[in-house]
Amino acid sequence: MNTVVCMKQVPDTETLIKINPEGTGIVTEGIKWVMCPYDEYAVEEALQQKEKFKAGKVTIVSLGPDRAIEAIRTGLAMGADTAVHINDAAFYEKADPYATAAALAAAVKDLEYDAIFCGKQAIDDDSGQVPAILGELLGLPVVTLVVKLEVSEDKTKAVATREVEGGHAVVEVSLPAIFSAQKGLNEPRYASLPGIMKAKKKPVDVKTVSDLGVSVEPMTAIKEMSLPPARQAGKILEGEDAVEKAKALAKALHEEAKLI
Amino acid sequence: MASFILDERDQRFILNELLEVGKLCEHPTYADFSEDMFNMILEEAQKFATEEIFPTLTDSDKEGCSLEDGQVHVPKSFHRCYKLYCEGGWNAMSHPPEVGGQGLPIVISTAARDWFMHNFAFTSYPGLTEGAAHLIEVFGTEEQKKKYLPKMMTGExxxxxxxxxxxxxxxxxxxxxxxxxxxxxxxxxxxxxxxxxxxxxxxxxxxxxxxxxxxxxxxxxxxxxxxxxxxxxxxxxxxxxxxxxxxxxxxxxxxxxxxxxxxxxxxxxxxxxxxxxxxxxxxQGMKIMFQMMNEARIGVGMQGLTSASIAYMHALQYAKERLQGSSIEHFKDPTAPRTPIINHPDVRRMLLWMKSYVEAMRALMYFAAYCVDKERITNAEVEREKWHGFLEVLTPICKAFCTDIGFRVCETAIQVYGGYGYCSDYPMEQFLRDEKIASIYEGTNGIQALDLVGRKLGLNKGAYFMGLIGEMNSVVDRYKDNPHLKDLAHDVQAGINTLADVSMFFATSAKSGKFLIPISNAYPFLMMMGNVVSAWLLLWEAGIATEKLDTICSGKGIDPSDHAALSGLVKENKDAAFYSGKLASARYFIKNVLPEVDATAKAIKSEDLTVMEIAEESFAV
CATH class of the missing domain: 2.40.110.20 (Butyryl-CoA Dehydrogenase, subunit A; domain 2)
Known part of the structure; x- marks a missing residue:
C-alpha cells in the first residue's frame, strides 16, 4: 500500500513560549523543534499499513524551512521511504492553513498513493484545518480524528473509527482518502539506530513552491498573538469547621466564580 | 516530558564544541556518519531514556528481583524496556557492523549511555551482554563467534x-x-x-x-x-x-x-x-580480562557521572521551586515573601560545586572515550601511542574519581532537598544507594589507586603520564594570555606542577626504599590528580565558552566586560547563559576546589606513616 504522510515540524511541547516584539508570532530563537506528536501517529499508521500489505512506499511531505529536514529525517528513520521537503521560508512564514494545504496538494498530486495520513492538528497553531482543505483541493474524502483503521484487502475501501463527542463513530470510505490521526490510533515506534543510519541515504526531494507551480496567497493572517493570562493565586477559604468552609465554598462558587 | 537526567546543552557542547567529534567522520571507519547523525542519535537516546528508561527507575527499586524454582525474575517494567532497547539497536552501539553492531564511535555510544545509565539496574543487563560479546568477538574461535555472537547482538x-x-x-x-x-x-x-x-x-x-x-x-x-x-x-x-x-x-x-x-x-x-x-x-584468562578492563572501568565511571548528573539536575530544579526563608537582603523581616532556596548562599554553593564537578566528569568521560576512538583510527604509531597513553593513565581516574565524586554529588543533592531528600517519596536517596556500588565493583577504588600509582605512573617509563601532563600544559598555554582566563590558567598551571612534583616525590621515595609512601598515599594522590584533571578540562571548556560568548556579544553590539549588559544578555539569550555558566564552573572550581591539591601534596610530603604504624589493637579497644 502506498501512502503519503503530511508532517509538520513544531516546537517541542515543553518549550517556554515567548511572543515576539511585534506580537505577530513567537520567538523562535533557542527553540527545540520536533515532529508534531499527532503526525507521529500518522507516520506510524502509514508504516503499519505498509507492513500489513508487505508492499508499498511511505512518502513524507513537509512544508517548512531548512530546519524541517530534521523532523523529515526522523520520519525516514522511523521507516518511511522517501520525502518531499517544500523548503520555502518566505512562503512558510505567511502560510495559513489554506496556503499550506495548497502547497501540500501540489506536492502530493504527482505521487502514487492509496491513502494520505495527517495528524489531526499541528500543536503549534492548532488550526486543525489542513486535512479538510487538502481533501477539498485534491477532491478526496476526508475522515478526521481516526483512532482505528482497517483497510480492505483490495485497497479500495477502509473502515475507520472516529472519535466523536462522547463516543465513537464507524465510517466506511472509498480509497484513496485522507485520514487525520488522533491519539490512540497506535503507539508510534522509536527511530532505531539502524533506521537513523539508513535515513541519511534515503532520497529527499527538495522543492520551492514555485517549483510546484503554486501561486496562492494566504487567506488569513495573524494580526496579534498574546499569552494566556497568568494563573491567579489560589484562595484559602476561612471557616471554623467543615460546614462553615463548605458554606464559604458554595458562596464563592456562586458569587465569584459564577459557576452555580 | 521533562526528565532532568542531564543538561543536553552541556552534552552537545562537549561533543561538538570541545571535542569536535564531527571530525571523526573524516576517517573511513566512521565515514558513514556525520555530526547531524550523531545529534539525531542523541535526540533519540534522550527520548528513549525519558519516556522508557527513567519511568522504570522507582518501581524497579521497589519491586526488586525474585528467585523462584531456580529462575530469576526481573522487575516487570524491565521487560518492555529491554525489548524496545534491543529493537532500537542500543544494545550493540559500538560493536562493528560485521558482527551485527551499529559501529558507532565510542564517544557517541558513551554520550548515549549518559542518558541511559542513571538506571543502572536496567542497563546492567544489556551492558553485561555487550562486555561478554566483546570477549567472544576478540578472543573466540570462528565457530564460537558464529555460535554465540549473532543472538547476543540482537539481545535475544x-x-x-x-x-x-x-x-x-x-x-x-x-x-x-x-x-x-x-x-x-x-x-x-x-x-x-x-x-x-x-x-x-x-x-x-x-x-x-x-x-x-x-x-x-x-x-x-x-x-x-x-x-x-x-x-x-x-x-x-x-x-x-x-x-x-x-x-x-x-x-x-x-x-x-x-x-x-x-x-x-x-x-x-x-x-x-x-x-x-x-x-x-x-x-591466558587474566590477560584476556585485563584487555577488557579499561572498557569496563570506563563503563563504571559512567555510573558515577550519570548518578551525579541526574542528582544535580533534580537538586537544581528543586532549588528553583522550593520556597523557604526570606532572601538574604530581607532576612530580618518576618513578613518578607518566601524565596526559592536557590537564592540562599549555601544552596548556591552546593549547586555550583555539583555543577562544576558534573561538567568536569562529563568532559573526562567523553574525552576518555574519544581517546579510544582516536587510538582506533590513528595510523601513525607515535600519534596512536599518545591517545593510548592518555587512556591508560586516565582510566583509574575515570573509574575511581568519578564514582567517589559521583557519590558525594548524590549526597550533596540530598542535602539541597533537606528532609525530603532523605524520604523515599523522592528519588534522591535512591540515586545515592544505586551509585554506591560503583566505587566497589570492577576493582575497588583502592585497587584503582594502586593501579594508578603502581602501574600507570611508571608505564612506558613514565611517558604516558608525562604525555598527559604535556597535554594539560598545552591547554594552559593557550589561555595564559587571555585577559578573562589568565588568572585561572595560572592556577591550573600551579596545580599541574604540584601533581608532577608529587609524582616525582613518589618515584624518589620508591627509589630510596620508602615504598609505603606512594602505596599508602595512592588514594589521596588519585583524588588529587582527579581534581587537577578536572581543573584542566574546565579551563579548556571555559576557553571555548569565552570565544563563543565574545562572538555572541559582538553580534549584539555588547562589550563583554560590561557586566550589566552581559547579565541582561544572559537573561535573554540561552546560549549566552550557558557559556557564562561554563565560565562560572571553571572559576568556582579553580578558585575554591583546586586549592585542595596543595593540602594533599603537603600531607603526602610530610611522609607521615601513622596509618601503617598504628597497632591493630589501638584502632579500638
Whole structure:
C-alpha cells in the first residue's frame, strides 16, 4: 500500500513560549523543534499499513524551512521511504492553513498513493484545518480524528473509527482518502539506530513552491498573538469547621466564580 | 516530558564544541556518519531514556528481583524496556557492523549511555551482554563467534562476567573454581561464583557466562587462570538450545541499591555436568580480562557521572521551586515573601560545586572515550601511542574519581532537598544507594589507586603520564594570555606542577626504599590528580565558552566586560547563559576546589606513616 504522510515540524511541547516584539508570532530563537506528536501517529499508521500489505512506499511531505529536514529525517528513520521537503521560508512564514494545504496538494498530486495520513492538528497553531482543505483541493474524502483503521484487502475501501463527542463513530470510505490521526490510533515506534543510519541515504526531494507551480496567497493572517493570562493565586477559604468552609465554598462558587 | 537526567546543552557542547567529534567522520571507519547523525542519535537516546528508561527507575527499586524454582525474575517494567532497547539497536552501539553492531564511535555510544545509565539496574543487563560479546568477538574461535555472537547482538541472549568468588574478590588469583579437561576438548567446571551481576534473569532465552577458572594441574595465582564460556542452555550444532547446563542459582543478594539488578550466587557443576568451552588460550584468562578492563572501568565511571548528573539536575530544579526563608537582603523581616532556596548562599554553593564537578566528569568521560576512538583510527604509531597513553593513565581516574565524586554529588543533592531528600517519596536517596556500588565493583577504588600509582605512573617509563601532563600544559598555554582566563590558567598551571612534583616525590621515595609512601598515599594522590584533571578540562571548556560568548556579544553590539549588559544578555539569550555558566564552573572550581591539591601534596610530603604504624589493637579497644 502506498501512502503519503503530511508532517509538520513544531516546537517541542515543553518549550517556554515567548511572543515576539511585534506580537505577530513567537520567538523562535533557542527553540527545540520536533515532529508534531499527532503526525507521529500518522507516520506510524502509514508504516503499519505498509507492513500489513508487505508492499508499498511511505512518502513524507513537509512544508517548512531548512530546519524541517530534521523532523523529515526522523520520519525516514522511523521507516518511511522517501520525502518531499517544500523548503520555502518566505512562503512558510505567511502560510495559513489554506496556503499550506495548497502547497501540500501540489506536492502530493504527482505521487502514487492509496491513502494520505495527517495528524489531526499541528500543536503549534492548532488550526486543525489542513486535512479538510487538502481533501477539498485534491477532491478526496476526508475522515478526521481516526483512532482505528482497517483497510480492505483490495485497497479500495477502509473502515475507520472516529472519535466523536462522547463516543465513537464507524465510517466506511472509498480509497484513496485522507485520514487525520488522533491519539490512540497506535503507539508510534522509536527511530532505531539502524533506521537513523539508513535515513541519511534515503532520497529527499527538495522543492520551492514555485517549483510546484503554486501561486496562492494566504487567506488569513495573524494580526496579534498574546499569552494566556497568568494563573491567579489560589484562595484559602476561612471557616471554623467543615460546614462553615463548605458554606464559604458554595458562596464563592456562586458569587465569584459564577459557576452555580 | 521533562526528565532532568542531564543538561543536553552541556552534552552537545562537549561533543561538538570541545571535542569536535564531527571530525571523526573524516576517517573511513566512521565515514558513514556525520555530526547531524550523531545529534539525531542523541535526540533519540534522550527520548528513549525519558519516556522508557527513567519511568522504570522507582518501581524497579521497589519491586526488586525474585528467585523462584531456580529462575530469576526481573522487575516487570524491565521487560518492555529491554525489548524496545534491543529493537532500537542500543544494545550493540559500538560493536562493528560485521558482527551485527551499529559501529558507532565510542564517544557517541558513551554520550548515549549518559542518558541511559542513571538506571543502572536496567542497563546492567544489556551492558553485561555487550562486555561478554566483546570477549567472544576478540578472543573466540570462528565457530564460537558464529555460535554465540549473532543472538547476543540482537539481545535475544544475555551475557555476564563471572570472576568473583567468596575468597577471590580483589585477589582474583586466589580463585578455586576448577576446570576438568574432557576427552573431546571441552571442560567440566566445578566451583562457586558470587556477586554475579545479571547472573540469571528472564529477559532472554539463553545466558552466556564467561567464567574464570583454573584447569586442574595449572599453577596457583593469576598465571594459572583460564577463561571459559559456560552457556545456560548448551547450544546444539544447528543453533537450537539443548540441555540446561549444570549450574544453579543458589540465591540473589539483598543489596543497598540497584534492586532491579539480579546479583547472583552461582554453583557450577554440583552434578559434575557443567559444560564449558575454553575462550582464548589456556592460562591466558587474566590477560584476556585485563584487555577488557579499561572498557569496563570506563563503563563504571559512567555510573558515577550519570548518578551525579541526574542528582544535580533534580537538586537544581528543586532549588528553583522550593520556597523557604526570606532572601538574604530581607532576612530580618518576618513578613518578607518566601524565596526559592536557590537564592540562599549555601544552596548556591552546593549547586555550583555539583555543577562544576558534573561538567568536569562529563568532559573526562567523553574525552576518555574519544581517546579510544582516536587510538582506533590513528595510523601513525607515535600519534596512536599518545591517545593510548592518555587512556591508560586516565582510566583509574575515570573509574575511581568519578564514582567517589559521583557519590558525594548524590549526597550533596540530598542535602539541597533537606528532609525530603532523605524520604523515599523522592528519588534522591535512591540515586545515592544505586551509585554506591560503583566505587566497589570492577576493582575497588583502592585497587584503582594502586593501579594508578603502581602501574600507570611508571608505564612506558613514565611517558604516558608525562604525555598527559604535556597535554594539560598545552591547554594552559593557550589561555595564559587571555585577559578573562589568565588568572585561572595560572592556577591550573600551579596545580599541574604540584601533581608532577608529587609524582616525582613518589618515584624518589620508591627509589630510596620508602615504598609505603606512594602505596599508602595512592588514594589521596588519585583524588588529587582527579581534581587537577578536572581543573584542566574546565579551563579548556571555559576557553571555548569565552570565544563563543565574545562572538555572541559582538553580534549584539555588547562589550563583554560590561557586566550589566552581559547579565541582561544572559537573561535573554540561552546560549549566552550557558557559556557564562561554563565560565562560572571553571572559576568556582579553580578558585575554591583546586586549592585542595596543595593540602594533599603537603600531607603526602610530610611522609607521615601513622596509618601503617598504628597497632591493630589501638584502632579500638
Amino acid at each position: 541472549w544475555g551475557g555476564t562476567m563471572a570472576l568473583t568468588e567468596p575468597n577471590a574478590g580483589s585477589d582474583v588469583g586466589n580463585l578455586s573454581t576448577k576446570a576438568i579437561r574432557q576427552p573431546d576438548g571441552t571442560f567440566k567446571l566445578q566451583g562457586t561464583k558470587i556477586f554475579i551481576t545479571a547472573g540469571d534473569h528472564d529477559l532472554v532465552e539463553n545466558i552466556i557466562h564467561p567464567v574464570l577458572a583454573r584447569i586442574e594441574g595449572d599453577p596457583p595465582g593469576t598465571k594459572g587462570i583460564s577463561l571459559f564460556i559456560v552457556p545456560k542452555y548448551i547450544v546444539n550444532d544447528d543453533g537450537t538450545l539443548g540441555r540446561r547446563n549444570d549450574y544453579e542459582i543458589a540465591k540473589i543478594e539483598e543489596k543497598m541499591g540497584i534492586h532491579g539488578s539480579a546479583t547472583c550466587l552461582i554453583n557450577f557443576g554440583d552434578n559434575n555436568e557443567c559444560y564449558a568451552e575454553l575462550l582464548g588460550e589456556e592460562k
